[in-house]
Amino acid sequence: MSDVARNQVEDFPKCYGSLDELREALVGAGVSLPGLRLDPASFADGDGIPLFDLGRCNMTNAARLVEALRRGVSPPGTPTTTPAPARQGS
Template identity: 55%
Template sequence: MPPQERRRRAAAIQDAGAARDELRLALDEVGVRLPSLGLDSVSLAGDYLPPLVDLGRCNPGTARQLAAALREGGRSGELNARVREGNRRSTNRP
């Protein structure tokens, strides 16, 4: 892999790590802890996939806490709009 491509890949991995940390902090703010939250090792190992954040597994109680936090945040409609915008941006990436 050429040096420029290695730098681009390293930056993408750092960005995924920052996104994971941002999500962890946001979840902490609403009292939700996903114990397996991390980076997907398969996407980190190859060049085919972009680095992915792995939400991991959680127990039913944590899943319900997350669902409640999302419902509460979605009541204003702002959360739904932000998620749709994030999805739109994600699918338009090169």
């Protein structure tokens, strides 16, 4: 078994954990992607990068996904941490 194939086999459980996290986050945003799965063909292509197949979704779920992404993504260049509140003078 090649090193790439061995890594893919070892990463398979991690991929399922990531798939579950993605599914939970989507459900939390009101989005249902019934076709969400790991793409089995990506494990066979030898590049060592498993892919997620997001499947098909209807217009309602697509709109919910767009809304969730727009709410949760900061514009480029925006700091990702919230600055500490300024201390008032003593």
